[in-house]
Amino acid sequence: MTDWQEITGGVTAPRGYQAAGIRAGLKPSGLPDLALILSNVEAIAAGVFTTSQVKAACVDYCRQRLLSKQSARAILCNAGQANAATGSQGWLDALESAMILGQELNIPSESVLLASTGVIGQRIVMDKLKAGIPQLVAALSETGSDAAAEAIVTTDLVTKSIALETMIGDRPVRIGGIAKGSGMIHPNMATLLAFVTCDAAVSPTLWQQMLSRAADRSFNSITVDGDTSTNDSLIALANGQSRTPALTEMGADAEKLEAMLTAVCQHLAKAIARDGEGATCLMEVQVTGASNEQLATQVAKTIAGSSLVKAAIFGRDPNWGRIAAAAGRAGVPFEQESLKIQLGHFLLMENGQPLTFDRATASAYLKQAADSAMPQGMVATDMSNDLSGNRSQIKTQRLDNPVIITVSIGNGNASGKAWGCDLSYDYVKINAEYTT
Amino acid sequence: MTDWQEITGGVTAPRGYQAAGIRAGLKPSGLPDLALILSNVEAIAAGVFTTSQVKAACVDYCRQRLLSKQSARAILCNAGQANAATGSQGWLDALESAMILGQELNIPSESVLLASTGVIGQRIVMDKLKAGIPQLVAALSETGSDAAAEAIVTTDLVTKSIALETMIGDRPVRIGGIAKGSGMIHPNMATLLAFVTCDAAVSPTLWQQMLSRAADRSFNSITVDGDTSTNDSLIALANGQSRTPALTEMGADAEKLEAMLTAVCQHLAKAIARDGEGATCLMEVQVTGASNEQLATQVAKTIAGSSLVKAAIFGRDPNWGRIAAAAGRAGVPFEQESLKIQLGHFLLMENGQPLTFDRATASAYLKQAADSAMPQGMVATDMSNDLSGNRSQIKTQRLDNPVIITVSIGNGNASGKAWGCDLSYDYVKINAEYTT
Numbered sequence: 001m002t003d004w005q006e007i008t009g010g011v012t013a014p015r016g017y018q019a020a021g022i023r024a025g026l027k028p029s030g031l032p033d034l035a036l037i038l039s040n041v042e043a044i045a046a047g048v049f050t051t052s053q054v055k056a057a058c059v060d061y062c063r064q065r066l067l068s069k070q071s072a073r074a075i076l077c078n079a080g081q082a083n084a085a086t087g088s089q090g091w092l093d094a095l096e097s098a099m100i101l102g103q104e105l106n107i108p109s110e111s112v113l114l115a116s117t118g119v120i121g122q123r124i125v126m127d128k129l130k131a132g133i134p135q136l137v138a139a140l141s142e143t144g145s146d147a148a149a150e151a152i153v154t155t156d157l158v159t160k161s162i163a164l165e166t167m168i169g170d171r172p173v174r175i176g177g178i179a180k181g182s183g184m185i186h187p188n189m190a191t192l193l194a195f196v197t198c199d200a201a202v203s204p205t206l207w208q209q210m211l212s213r214a215a216d217r218s219f220n221s222i223t224v225d226g227d228t229s230t231n232d233s234l235i236a237l238a239n240g241q242s243r244t245p246a247l248t249e250m251g252a253d254a255e256k257l258e259a260m261l262t263a264v265c266q267h268l269a270k271a272i273a274r275d276g277e278g279a280t281c282l283m284e285v286q287v288t289g290a291s292n293e294q295l296a297t298q299v300a301k302t303i304a305g306s307s308l309v310k311a312a313i314f315g316r317d318p319n320w321g322r323i324a325a326a327a328g329r330a331g332v333p334f335e336q337e338s339l340k341i342q343l344g345h346f347l348l349m350e351n352g353q354p355l356t357f358d359r360a361t362a363s364a365y366l367k368q369a370a371d372s373a374m375p376q377g378m379v380a381t382d383m384s385n386d387l388s389g390n391r392s393q394i395k396t397q398r399l400d401n402p403v404i405i406t407v408s409i410g411n412g413n414a415s416g417k418a419w420g421c422d423l424s425y426d427y428v429k430i431n432a433e434y435t436t
Numbered sequence: 437m438t439d440w441q442e443i444t445g446g447v448t449a450p451r452g453y454q455a456a457g458i459r460a461g462l463k464p465s466g467l468p469d470l471a472l473i474l475s476n477v478e479a480i481a482a483g484v485f486t487t488s489q490v491k492a493a494c495v496d497y498c499r500q501r502l503l504s505k506q507s508a509r510a511i512l513c514n515a516g517q518a519n520a521a522t523g524s525q526g527w528l529d530a531l532e533s534a535m536i537l538g539q540e541l542n543i544p545s546e547s548v549l550l551a552s553t554g555v556i557g558q559r560i561v562m563d564k565l566k567a568g569i570p571q572l573v574a575a576l577s578e579t580g581s582d583a584a585a586e587a588i589v590t591t592d593l594v595t596k597s598i599a600l601e602t603m604i605g606d607r608p609v610r611i612g613g614i615a616k617g618s619g620m621i622h623p624n625m626a627t628l629l630a631f632v633t634c635d636a637a638v639s640p641t642l643w644q645q646m647l648s649r650a651a652d653r654s655f656n657s658i659t660v661d662g663d664t665s666t667n668d669s670l671i672a673l674a675n676g677q678s679r680t681p682a683l684t685e686m687g688a689d690a691e692k693l694e695a696m697l698t699a700v701c702q703h704l705a706k707a708i709a710r711d712g713e714g715a716t717c718l719m720e721v722q723v724t725g726a727s728n729e730q731l732a733t734q735v736a737k738t739i740a741g742s743s744l745v746k747a748a749i750f751g752r753d754p755n756w757g758r759i760a761a762a763a764g765r766a767g768v769p770f771e772q773e774s775l776k777i778q779l780g781h782f783l784l785m786e787n788g789q790p791l792t793f794d795r796a797t798a799s800a801y802l803k804q805a806a807d808s809a810m811p812q813g814m815v816a817t818d819m820s821n822d823l824s825g826n827r828s829q830i831k832t833q834r835l836d837n838p839v840i841i842t843v844s845i846g847n848g849n850a851s852g853k854a855w856g857c858d859l860s861y862d863y864v865k866i867n868a869e870y871t872t
Contacts, residue, residue, distance in 0.1 A: 054764030054772045054788075085760060085772070087789045120757035121790035230761055307743070308867055315868030321556035324521060325666055328490030336490045336521070352490075353523045354557035423868075428861050431744055432751030 004166035004260050007174065010145030013163035014174040014199035016040040016241030019144035021151030024132030026080035026118070026125050032151035034132045036101070037075045037195055038140055042111060043239035045072040046208035048215040050232035056084035057094040058114040059233060065113060070204035073111040075195055075235055076101050077152050078129060079180075081122040084230035093124050100130055104137045115193050115233045117154055117180065149178040152193055155430075156182045158397045160271040164260050168244040168253050173200045175260050179268035182224070182275050192219060194234045194268050200257055201240035203248040210258040211236045218265035221297055221418040223305040224276035236261070270399050273419040278426030281369065282402035283313055287327075288415040289340075289408040295332045296416030299409060302330035304420030313403055314422035318362035320348035327407055334409040342406040344369065369403045440602035440696050443610065446581025449599030450610040450635035452476040452677030455580035457587030460568030462516035462554070462561050468587035470568050472537075473511045473631055474576055478547060479675035481508040482644040484651040486668035492520035493530040494550040495669060501549060506640035509547040511631055511671055512537050513588050514565060515616075517558040520666035529560050536566055540573045551629050551669045553590055553616065585614040588629055591866075592618045594833045596707040600696050604680040604689050609636045611696050615704035618660070618711050628655060630670045630704050636693055637676035639684040646694040647672045654701035657733055657854040659741040660712035672697070706835050709855040714862030717805065718838035719749055723763075724851040725776075725844040731768045732852030735845060738766035740856030749839055750858035754798035756784035763843055770845040778842040780805065805839045 012019050017039055024034040047066050049059045065072070076097060083090045094114055102109035116124065139147070149159040163176035181192035202210070215234055240246070247254045274282040285304045290296035303309055306326035312319040320341050327339065341349040344365045346357050402419070448455050453475055460470040483502050485495045501508070512533060519526045530550055538545035552560065575583070585595040599612035617628035638646070651670055676682070683690045710718040721740045726732035739745055742762035748755040756777050763775065777785040780801040782793050838855070 050765075052761065052764035053766075053768070053770050054760050054775065085757070085785070085789055087773075087787075120760065230764060307863075311864055311867035314864065317868070321521070324490050324556065325488065328488035328666060329486075330489075332489070334489050337523075339490065349521070351523075353521055423864060425861050425864050427743075428747055428750065428859060428864060431747035432753070432859075 002259070004164045004263065007163045007165045009143070009163045009176060010149060010161040010178050011037050011176040011195060011197040012142050012145040013176040014197045014241070016199060016239050017197045018140040018142055019148040020136050020139035020141060021144065021147035021149070022132060022136050022139050024136070025128040026078055032147065033079045034129070034136050035077045035148040035151035036136050036140065037148060037197065038105065039073050039197070039237050039239040041239050041241065042071045042073055043237035044202060044204050044207045045070055045113065046204070046211040046236050048212060048234040050229055052230055054085065054230050056082055056116055056231040057086060057090040058083060058116045059231060060091065061094045061098070062113050062233065062235065065110060069110055070208070071111070072113045072237060073107050074101060074105060075113045075115065077115040077193065077195070078124055079117050079152055079154055081116065081118040081124045082120045082231050083116040083124050085121045086123050090123055093126055096126065097124065097129060100133055104133050113235055115231070115235070117152065117193055117231055120230060145176065145178060152178065152180045154180065154182070155277070156180050157275050158271070160268050160275070162264055162267040164264055166256055166260050168200065168242070168256065171242055171244050173242045173244055173257065174198070175264045177264045177268050179272060181272040182277050192229060192232045192272060194219065194265070196234070196236035196261070196264060198236065198238040198261070199240065199242040200238050200244055201242070201246040202238045202257065203246065206248055206254065207236065207238050210261055214258065214262040214265045217262050218269035221301060222269045222273040223301055223418065223420045224273060267399070270419050271397065273421050274397050274399055276421035277430045278424040279421030280314060280424055281422055282399060283405065283420045283422065284402040285405045285407065285418045285420070286415065287407045287409065289338065289410040289412050290332070290414045290416065291412040292414045293416050296414050297418060299327050299330040299332050299407065300416050300418035302326050303405060303407065304418040307423055310420065310423035313366065314424045316363050316366040318343050318346065318348065318359060318366060320354060323405060323407065324349060327409065332409070338408070338410045340408040344404055366403055369401050438695070440600045440699065443599045443601045445579070445599045445612060446585060446597040447473050447612040447614050447631060447633040448578050448581040449601070449612040450633045450677070452635060452675050453633045454576040454578050455584040456572050456575035456577060457580065457583035457585070458568060458572050458575050460572070461564040462514055468583065469515045470565070470572050471513045471584040471587035472572050472576065473584060473633065474541065475509050475633070475673050475675040477675055477677065478507045478509055479673035480638060480640050480643050481506055481549065482640070482647040482672050484648060484670040486665055488666055490521065490666050492518055492552055492667040493522060493526040494519060494552045495667060496527065497530045497534070498549050498669065498671065501546065505546055506644070507547070508549045508673060509543050510537060510541060511549045511551065513551040513629065514554070514560055515588055515590055516554040517552060517560045518554045518556045518667050519552040519560050521557045522559050526559055529562055532562065533560065533565060536569055540569050549671055551667070551671070553588065553629055553667055556666060581612065581614060588614065588616045590616065590618070591713070592616050593711050594707070596704050596711070598700050598703040600700055602692055602696050604636065604678070604692065607678055607680050609678045609680055609693065610634070611700045613700045613704050615708060617708040618713050628665060628668045628708060630655065630701070632670070632672035632697070632700060634672065634674040634697070635676065635678040636674050636680055637678070637682040638674045638693065639682065642684055642690065643672065643674050646697055650694065650698040650701045653698050654705035657737060658705045658709040659737055659854065659856045660709060703835070706855050707833065709857050710833050710835055712857035713866045714860040715857030716750060716860055717858055718835060719841065719856045719858065720838040721841045721843065721854045721856070722851065723843045723845065725774065725846040725848050726768070726850045726852065727848040728850045729852050732850050733854060735763050735766040735768050735843065736852050736854035738762050739841060739843065740854040743859055746856065746859035749802065750860045752799050752802040754779050754782065754784065754795060754802060756790060759841060759843065760785060763845065768845070774844070774846045776844040780840055802839055805837050
């Protein structure tokens with residue numbers, strides 16, 4: 001199932017896509033703030049959006065568009081203003097944005113999907129957006145993915161991008177993705193956004209099913225601070241330009257495609273967790289022995305989201321008691337006599353009872369895993385955080401050496417994973433001090 | 437419904453109760469660590485316990501006892517060792533503790549209820565417990581509530597105690613309570629414990645119903661860090677020594693008693709939230725306009741538990757966007773056009789849209805509310821935190837000036853409240869650094 005390879009190119013790696021990112025002046029910092037992804041032909045479109053009752057205009061807009069038509073040509077994303085809690089005027093701004101871009105691209109505005117990230121309660125600065133759109137369209141390029149990835153970030157320390165390729169029959173199929181997000185929601189600078197492109201031919205229903213499952217195993221399995229944004233959006237296009245046979249139901253090829261889609265989403269999701277506000281390391285929680293995957297994931301997410309576990313990891317403290325307590329309160333029934341907990345390769349608890357282990361060595365494991373996970377050349381305090389998403393330096397990050405917590409809760413066959421990060425002073429600093 | 441008055445005496449304020457607290461040597465610090473509450477006659481007993489799958493021996497023990505017999509004479513509580521994740525030996529230790537105390541008091545061991553708090557995975561130091569019990573029984577006194585309240589704390593900065601009195605007919609009825617807790621679960625020093633005494637005469641079924649409802653409106657409506665302990669226990673005794681008519685169903689007198697019971701539990705719950713690890717202020721969230729109380733409380737708890745809201749309060753930042761976002765993700769359906777948010781008397785959002793307000797004045801409100809809520813003569817860093825619950829100074833706290841967040845989500849008639857505290861650097865410090 002993992003017979004794919006990583007390639008370059010992000011969302012423009014699959015055939016038939018262009019992208020662009022420009023400075024339209026929406027962010028007070030003057031950094032890139034307007035991004036566009038374009039498929040050369042109408043592409044099957046699927047989406048997963050925030051479950052919050054308080055939603056941005058772009059989320060309502062995309063939901064309605066995808067209900068009436070499961071395809072699109074373009075995704076337009078602005079950073080700087082979230083266009084959430086902006087009432088009917090915000091809705092009109094969304095409609096106008098799509099219309100202007102449609103005119104500039106000479107496509108129906110119904111083929112435009114929208115995403116916004118930035119300050120809640122602020123409308124998009126429409127005159128700057130309008131002035132920027134011709135420039136944005138002019139900048140479209142088959143190598144424009146990185147520019148787009150940079151234009152969608154706000155408080156992120158790094159851009160998030162990936163592309164994978166596999167063979168279906170004798171033809172290559174590619175999936176690329178870019179994402180942004182640094183807290184589930186950030187101060188007023190909200191949001192997890194992820195855009196995925198694919199050149200396979202796949203039916204709308206199957207593509208949406210695949211995307212929903214992939215989201216559950218990736219973006220819905222990460223937690224930074226337990227908060228959800230008004231603007232969270234995952235949009236995936238599939239334009240058929242690989243010229244592979246159309247997939248309409250699950251089967252060997254569809255499974256291959258879904259596995260690769262899941263891998264793309266997991267990479268982006270882990271990159272977001274690693275870039276969590278104030279985080280110094282990535283945490284991966286693996287839960288086995290559950291009766292089904294959903295319950296396993298629920299336990300894994302509860303552990304990954306526990307403030308006490310997160311603070312312990314920041315303190316490089318092999319505190320199995322907090323892991324056991326978090327597992328216990330996950331709302332998933334299990335026998336506490338079955339509980340087994342491992343930190344890296346250290347067995348800390350078995351049959352529900354603590355084991356003797358070398359605390360210093362286990363702490364050293366945490367220290368090593370965490371330290372090597374630090375982006376090279378970057379320290380956790382190496383960041384300037386302002387409302388406008390002012391990041392002068394976009395750095396790279398390593399995801400290959402997370403802190404691994406393994407928990408078994410019984411004899412079931414199902415397993416699940418979740419990802420998170422540690423809880424540091426900087427999380428409090430970033431979220432307590434940004435305006436006062 | 438609030439025709440009661442506050443009186444002194446804690447759990448020994450109601451008639452027919454004695455209490456004691458001594459140093460048995462269970463805490464390495466040498467501070468008081470063994471507490472006893474005794475009713476002079478068999479009392480109706482009700483309990484609410486942790487919902488965690490990982491439970492302490494004392495929780496299993498109390499649950500079994502209360503299933504077979506809904507009355508008790510004594511509550512024995514040790515601090516220092518949680519007796520959780522201690523397997524069958526922990527269970528035998530619990531049984532033996534009850535037996536030894538029963539013998540010393542010359543009552544059946546079935547009339548003894550148990551609670552523990554301390555390090556998860558550690559058995560109670562039984563030889564010290566055994567040696568301490570005669571001394572504990574000898575120390576029983578009708579003014580022993582404060583000594584008991586001191587002996588149950590671990591990392592608490594203050595003891596928590598209250599007693600209220602009302603009239604049923606022409607006779608006074610009293611309810612007293614003591615509690616401990618500083619995080620829902622603390623490092624390895626777990627747990628919320630609360631013990632309530634009452635001298636009313638009330639049937640077991642009605643008493644349990646009243647207690648369950650009161651717990652929902654108090655202890656189940658506070659959040660410090662979202663974590664739940666293996667040992668959380670609320671136990672309430674009603675011994676009938678007020679010589680008031682026996683209450684067997686709801687009615688005017690029963691409602692009066694339940695309202696007072698709820699007030700006792702809310703006072704203790706707020707005291708725990710205010711004493712949350714690293715907290716600098718108490719936060720009260722009031723939600724109105726919901727279709728039922730449970731949904732209102734769910735929204736209130738989500739706001740009070742949001743890391744982003746908590747960090748904003750610590751930063752004295754009137755950040756309505758985070759409050760709106762937390763309300764939106766609470767899992768309670770509402771029209772975002774109905775959302776109204778107030779901070780103290782400042783209206784920040786109405787009809788789902790942000791209002792212009794004076795940020796400096798609103799921030800000053802937060803600062804004033806928070807600063808006046810600080811225990812007099814105490815600063816947030818004025819604490820020594822060690823595994824054994826080493827608190828050399830137990831201070832008092834003020835609960836009368838919380839930060840008040842008011843949210844309306846529609847036109848429903850139901851309202852609900854939740855309490856929490858802010859998220860400070862000290863929370864991270866306490867939970868990241870205690871062993872390493």
